[in-house]
Amino acid sequence: MKNKVIARSIGGAILALVMASMIGCGTNTPTSALKDNVQHAPSGNKPEEVKTTIASSPLESWVGEYEFSEYAPPDQNRFYRISIYKEDKSYYATIDIDGFQTMERLQAQVEGDGKAIKIIFNKYLPDNLWEPYSPGDVLLRLEKTDSALNTFWEKIHPMLKDDRESGKTYFEAAARSS
Structure with a gap:
């Protein structure tokens, strides 16, 4: 249980660093790419938490x-x-x-x-x-x-x-x- 909390914290920290570096560099995330290729589904851990998955065609x-x-x-x-x-x-x-x-x-x-x-x-x-x-x-x-x-x-x-x-x-x- 403790390892899961640490892993989640590290993952969140990495995501925050990536986002901060994108904002600091003036990079915009292309929203069209997100709309076309990403689905959001709850991970089951917390209701407010969202897991990103790549959508693929059947x-x-x-x-x-x-x-x-x-x-x-x-x-x-x-x-x-x-x-x-x-x-x-x-x-x-x-x-x-x-x-x-x-x-x-x-x-x-x-x-x-x-x-x-x-x-x-x-x-x-x-x-x-x-x-x-x-x-x-x-x-x-x-x-x-x-x-x-x-x-x-x-x-x-x-x-x-x-x-x-x-x-x-x-x-x-x-x-x-x-």
């Missing part, structure tokens, strides 16, 4: 690479790669589909939450060969369950008929290199 859990591939004998392959990333305050995906007579390069908007997303066509990227999509078309949806990442095909369809059933696991998170 879409943050989707950032990364996802892959799926198909093979049809004797020599037809198709490789799908979805890269989800954040730019400014929005989430986007680049989609590369390569294979037999196929080379698609797409950029899409990502909408949804931590459990399910829609990937919505935005524009074609350089080296794209075909242009069957219009802005706003839902290309596909992904949904996380406890044990799988399920795909729901929309405008994008797999090459093989056996892979066209929606609600099954096709895409997997790509291995990350260190």
